[in-house]
Amino acid sequence: MEEWIMGRVRSPHVVKPAPARRRSHVYVAAEYIEGVTLAQWLRSQPRPGLDAVRRIVDQGAKGRRACHRLEMMHQDVLPENVMIDAAGNATTYRYGENGQ
Numbered sequence: 001m002e003e004w005i006m007g008r009v010r011s012p013h014v015v016k017p018a019p020a021r022r023r024s025h026v027y028v029a030a031e032y033i034e035g036v037t038l039a040q041w042l043r044s045q046p047r048p049g050l051d052a053v054r055r056i057v058d059q060g061a062k063g064r065r066a067c068h069r070l071e072m073m074h075q076d077v078l079p080e081n082v083m084i085d086a087a088g089n090a091t092t093y094r095y096g097e098n099g100q
Helices: 002-008 038-044 050-069
Strands: 035-037 082-085 090-092
Antiparallel strands (some): 035 082
């Protein structure tokens, strides 16, 4: 279900599934995002600037809005499920078990 959801949502702030393959495993492969999780970023930046925080919150909201427009709700919003790349872009990944 998670792979199907990732394939439907079109947003630079939601991870994309890896190219189609023959299904032989239970896990979902997604695009690689080089960076750190939001949890790691927060530990390394104990007092981040307001502009950086606003940018991350805005990008997270845009990713969730893309899901909501398809009547889906991300139920696993945690700092461990958001990647921050070197340019400061935030991408959400890892959907809740029921995929809604």
